[in-house]
Amino acid sequence: MSNKQTMSFQTEIKQLLHLMIHSLYSNKEIFLRELVSNASDAIDKFRFEQINKPELNKGDELAITISFDKDAKTITIKDNGIGMTYDEVIQNIGTIAKSGTKEFLDKLSGDAKKDANLIGQFGVGFYSAFIVADKVTLVTLKAGEVTSKATEWVSDGSGEFSIETTDKLDGNGTTITLHLKEDQDDLLSDWSLRSIIRKYSDHINYPIKMQKMPEHDKDGKEIISTEMETVNKANALWTRSKNDVTEEEYKEFYKHVSHDFNEPAKWIHSRVEGAQEYTMLLYMPAKAPFDLYDANRKYGIKLYIKRVFIMDDAEKLLPNYLRFIRGVIDSQDLPLNVSREILQSSKDIDAIRSGCTKKVLSMIEDIANNDKDKYSELWNEFGPVIKEGIIEDHTNKERVAKLCRFASTANDSDAKTVSLDDYIARMKDGQDKIYYITADSYNAAKNSPHLEIFKQKDIEVLLLTDRVDEWVVSHLFDYEKKSLVSVAKGGLDLGNLDDKKPTEEEKKEQEEKAKPILEKIKTALDGKVKEVVITNRLVDSPACLVTDGYGMSIHMERLLRQAGQAVPSSQPTLEINLEHRLINKLENSIDQNQINDLSLLIFEQAQLTEGIQLDDPVGFVKRMNSFIA
Numbered sequence: 246m247s248n249k250q251t252m253s254f255q256t257e258i259k260q261l262l263h264l265m266i267h268s269l270y271s272n273k274e275i276f277l278r279e280l281v282s283n284a285s286d287a288i289d290k291f292r293f294e295q296i297n298k299p300e301l302n303k304g305d306e307l308a309i310t311i312s313f314d315k316d317a318k319t320i321t322i323k324d325n326g327i328g329m330t331y332d333e334v335i336q337n338i339g340t341i342a343k344s345g346t347k348e349f350l351d352k353l354s355g356d357a358k359k360d361a362n363l364i365g366q367f368g369v370g371f372y373s374a375f376i377v378a379d380k381v382t383l384v385t386l387k388a389g390e391v392t393s394k395a396t397e398w399v400s401d402g403s404g405e406f407s408i409e410t411t412d413k414l415d416g417n418g419t420t421i422t423l424h425l426k427e428d429q430d431d432l433l434s435d436w437s438l439r440s441i442i443r444k445y446s447d448h449i450n451y452p453i454k455m456q457k458m459p460e461h462d463k464d465g466k467e468i469i470s471t472e473m474e475t476v477n478k479a480n481a482l483w484t485r486s487k488n489d490v491t492e493e494e495y496k497e498f499y500k501h502v503s504h505d506f507n508e509p510a511k512w513i514h515s516r517v518e519g520a521q522e523y524t525m526l527l528y529m530p531a532k533a534p535f536d537l538y539d540a541n542r543k544y545g546i547k548l549y550i551k552r553v554f555i556m557d558d559a560e561k562l563l564p565n566y567l568r569f570i571r572g573v574i575d576s577q578d579l580p581l582n583v584s585r586e587i588l589q590s591s592k593d594i595d596a597i598r599s600g601c602t603k604k605v606l607s608m609i610e611d612i613a614n615n616d617k618d619k620y621s622e623l624w625n626e627f628g629p630v631i632k633e634g635i636i637e638d639h640t641n642k643e644r645v646a647k648l649c650r651f652a653s654t655a656n657d658s659d660a661k662t663v664s665l666d667d668y669i670a671r672m673k674d675g676q677d678k679i680y681y682i683t684a685d686s687y688n689a690a691k692n693s694p695h696l697e698i699f700k701q702k703d704i705e706v707l708l709l710t711d712r713v714d715e716w717v718v719s720h721l722f723d724y725e726k727k728s729l730v731s732v733a734k735g736g737l738d739l740g741n742l743d744d745k746k747p748t749e750e751e752k753k754e755q756e757e758k759a760k761p762i763l764e765k766i767k768t769a770l771d772g773k774v775k776e777v778v779i780t781n782r783l784v785d786s787p788a789c790l791v792t793d794g795y796g797m798s799i800h801m802e803r804l805l806r807q808a809g810q811a812v813p814s815s816q817p818t819l820e821i822n823l824e825h826r827l828i829n830k831l832e833n834s835i836d837q838n839q840i841n842d843l844s845l846l847i848f849e850q851a852q853l854t855e856g857i858q859l860d861d862p863v864g865f866v867k868r869m870n871s872f873i874a
């Protein structure tokens with residue numbers, strides 16, 4: 246009795262397949278790279294499995310075999326790796342488990358070139374077979390299973406697949422047969438397959454075997470050989486000396502380890518000797534993966550021990566803020582039976598992590614110092630993640646701070662290009678602080694009333710608009726002995742920069758004089774503000790809100806609330822500009838209703854410029870209209 250079942254692809258896969266076939270067509274030969282990459286991963290996993298189950302090792306050479314049949318118009322890719330069970334085939338080859346898939350698909354534009362890039366970031370893997378094939382058969386047997394428990398999966402890529410249990414007599418592993426589309430005959434030759442393998446898969450650790458090319462005898466007759474030969478270099482690329490690896494090989498290896506179609510921005514390849522001996526080959530990608538901020542995203546480095554693959558996504562080998570780095574670490578000293586749990590609390594791993602972190606930071610510094618344009622692009626992709634290092638990595642905090650780039654009032658654009666060193670180099674005579682403002686957007690920051698006095702005095706202010714910035718500045722009190730000061734905090738003191746700074750006596754006098762108006766407003770805003778004080782920071786605006794120097798900033802409070810955290814509601818201080826016409830109007834008014842309305846209006850305006858949602862927007866509009874009328 247046949248146990249054949251027909252199933253439907255997940256909707257997302259149908260969509261993805263359709264788009265992929267169209268947008269990657271001009272790059273069709275990558276199908277082989279993807280399938281060979283999967284085969285190599287499967288052999289890696291099988292070799293790892295043998296560590297604990299030596300009985301799985303039957304002494305066969307671990308290899309990938311590629312063959313073709315001109316008459317049947319097929320190409321076959323065979324590996325003797327880990328294989329898959331029936332359920333695993335359904336899970337791996339019928340669904341996309343990645344979170345964010347839908348959002349990703351929504352981003353696609355229909356423009357083949359742009360989409361090809363995005364699809365590349367997403368990773369197409371197995372499905373790329375359908376770029377060249379109109380039918381794909383996959384037969385697989387999981388290592389350790391009896392030969393009658395193999396699974397056959399067949400699909401034409403249009404939306405359904407069939408799956409059934411079958412026999413596979415040649416042992417564990419996966420055999421994939423591509424039935425090529427009509428116009429793909431050019432792939433059916435020794436020459437073209439060999440050249441694709443050499444181009445994309447030369448670095449694969451395992452031999453990729455093909456039947457020997459036919460030879461010709463002295464009469465020119467073709468002698469077909471049944472012998473196999475290895476067509477790739479077949480050694481672990483990272484174990485080779487740097488001088489023996491070409492730039493192209495490094496780039497192709499990156500695509501294999503990262504599942505990214507784009508070229509890497511830079512890499513470091515280095516052998517470390519000392520207490521821990523290991524080799525690292527780590528890459529800085531050029532583009533952020535689409536799920537960089539997804540909390541469920543798997544990240545990390547491939548860990549090998551003495552060239553045996555141990556695990557993917559070993560997240561302990563680098564700190565979280567370098568989670569976009571891809572590559573391989575191959576240790577000489579760790580025990581082969583190392584597990585994720587052991588990695589958690591291993592001194593040896595700590596040593597490797599700290600060594601690799603330093604090297605990666607040097608690599609990023611190198612780009613920052615020597616290629617400003619490239620760094621600017623990378624900062625746009627990864628900046629908010631790198632900044633987390635200031636919070637996470639106490640040891641390298643200064644180095645990470647040096648790498649940060651911000652928008653600034655010194656430029657007329659939202660480009661994040663100003664470093665703290667640039668800022669310090671431009672500081673005014675007598676300036677000893679680094680001033681910044683945090684806000685939700687560049688425009689909100691740039692136009693904030695808190696900046697008025699700084700604009701007037703031509704003092705540069707850094708405009709911090711990434712969500713993580715509030716946390717960053719709460720961990721970075723100073724840089725190069727200059728303290729970082731928010732211009733939105735209470736008690737702003739411009740120190741030597743304030744040429745019109747009143748003496749203590751003048752200040753007292755001013756405060757005494759302002760007492761009635763301050764009282765008036767305070768009473769009108771009872772319960773809404775902690776205090777009402779005069780300020781010299783405003784030029785064009787009547788008032789602004791500030792929090793205590795050591796308290797949480799208003800922006801931070803809002804971010805925490807947005808993140809669903811309970812934040813004790815603190816009352817801000819309202820700072821007022823005595824020179825402003827609205828304040829003068831208040832001073833002169835004796836109509837209590839008008840005093841109440843105008844005070845509230847000034848308070849609400851200050852809230853709006855902070856990006857705060859008003860309690861009573863309708864009331865605000867009414868008050869506003871009545872004043873305009």
Ligand SMILES: Nc1ncnc2c1ncn2[C@@H]1O[C@H](COP(=O)(O)OP(=O)(O)OP(=O)(O)O)[C@@H](O)[C@H]1O
Binds near residue numbers: 284327367
């Ligand atoms: N030759 C194979 N042997 C064993 N398992 C395989 C093989 N090919 C694919 N798989 C399984 O199917 C899964 C999906 O493969 P696919 O190529 O679609 O994606 P991927 O390699 O995980 O990632 P990406 O989509 O980024 O390339 C793999 O993760 C693996 O578990």
